[in-house]
Amino acid sequence: MITRDPAAFLAFARTLAPDFGPACARAAFLVAPEGFALAAESASDNAYMDLSVAVDPARALAQHRALQAALAQDLPVLCFPGDPAAPDGLFPNNVFATAPGRLLVGRMRHPVRQREAERPDIRGFFTGLLGYREIDLRQSPGLCELTGSVVIDRARGIAFAGLGERCDEAGAAALHAALGLRATLLFELAPGEYHANVVMSVLAGRALVIAPSGFADPAVPAAIAALYAPAVVELTPAQKQAFAGNCIALCAGRVRISQAGAEALVQAQRDTLAGAGFVPAPVPLDEIEKAGGSLRCCVAEIY
Numbered sequence: 256m257i258t259r260d261p262a263a264f265l266a267f268a269r270t271l272a273p274d275f276g277p278a279c280a281r282a283a284f285l286v287a288p289e290g291f292a293l294a295a296e297s298a299s300d301n302a303y304m305d306l307s308v309a310v311d312p313a314r315a316l317a318q319h320r321a322l323q324a325a326l327a328q329d330l331p332v333l334c335f336p337g338d339p340a341a342p343d344g345l346f347p348n349n350v351f352a353t354a355p356g357r358l359l360v361g362r363m364r365h366p367v368r369q370r371e372a373e374r375p376d377i378r379g380f381f382t383g384l385l386g387y388r389e390i391d392l393r394q395s396p397g398l399c400e401l402t403g404s405v406v407i408d409r410a411r412g413i414a415f416a417g418l419g420e421r422c423d424e425a426g427a428a429a430l431h432a433a434l435g436l437r438a439t440l441l442f443e444l445a446p447g448e449y450h451a452n453v454v455m456s457v458l459a460g461r462a463l464v465i466a467p468s469g470f471a472d473p474a475v476p477a478a479i480a481a482l483y484a485p486a487v488v489e490l491t492p493a494q495k496q497a498f499a500g501n502c503i504a505l506c507a508g509r510v511r512i513s514q515a516g517a518e519a520l521v522q523a524q525r526d527t528l529a530g531a532g533f534v535p536a537p538v539p540l541d542e543i544e545k546a547g548g549s550l551r552c553c554v555a556e557i558y
Contacts, residue, residue, distance in 0.1 A: 256438040257431055261478035264440040268413055268482050271437060275412030276355070278459040279505055280556035282331040284377075285323055286347045290339025291315035293546055303453070303496070303547040315542040319345065322553060325538045329506040333380075341371050345543065346552040349403035349450075351377060353558045354434050358387040361401040361430075364421045368400075390433045397425025403450040403552060405430055405439070410460030412437040415479060417451030417469075419444040440479070443471035452551050454495060455479070458504040462486035462531035466495035486531035494519040498549035505554070508532055513540040513549045 258264050291312040326332045337344050350371045352359040358381040363369045381387040392399060404422030406415045414436050416427035424441060431439040445468060448454055454469025463483035467476040480487045490499050497519035502512035510533045517537035528535060540549055
């Protein structure tokens with residue numbers, strides 16, 4: 256099923272058992288922020304970026320190293336070197352995604368991001384070393400920035416595709432087919448939003464963090480929340496702006512989130528996460544967040 260109808264999607268999703276695959280990745284990879292800088296092309300449709308702010312490349316690199324060390328407590332984490340000519344390269348989950356035995360290469364909107372998809376080291380790691388089959392979505396119709404644009408519940412085999420300037424219906428359908436998903440809900444992001452993974456996160460198939468203000472149609476977040484209730488953390492616009500929605504569960508009991516995102520949560524929201532079996536595990540990423548993304552954006556999962 257691929258649909259824009261949130262009620263039809265909810266009715267179908269409620270029939271699905273969480274038996275599609277592992278809820279959490281078996282490993283992850285990062286790309287170091289070498290020569291950290293802000294990409295003007297990306298800022299054209301990323302309201303979370305401010306080109307007027309100064310950035311500290313050394314501080315960004317130090318925070319990124321600390322992020323890798325923290326994530327390594329949850330699962331094996333690789334880090335590929337960065338490329339100063341690709342300043343957004345530290346957000347590899349937009350360009351690469353995996354399923355068992357498959358590497359997906361996304362079709363990016365901006366030329367500054369398109370060059371990341373050519374990296375022979377990352378592609379060779381999966382195809383040459385791991386023997387994964389490469390599925391290059393650049394050869395398919397549409398635009399889709401993978402797990403930036405589309406939030407996936409791996410346990411149920413369903414996805415939530417935020418349509419906008421970085422993802423269209425054809426691109427979402429190509430991702431749906433490449434992953435063999437059971438159902439994908441298509442929805443329009445609110446004006447000013449660029450990626451679905453900034454406005455929502457599904458945590459190991461058991462809980463939902465969602466910012467209703469990030470959706471054009473309020474019926475959509477309501478339907479998604481109904482699927483995961485009562486384990487739902489609803490974010491305010493200010494919490495969304497602090498990247499509280501850009502979080503991820505890489506193991507059964509921890510939610511990895513930036514320090515700013517964690518500090519934006521209130522006790523009732525922490526209690527909801529605890530009730531679902533999750534403890535927030537924050538990592539300071541304020542320097543990296545100047546580039547318009549946060550912790551989830553940095554993590555490319557390996558299934």
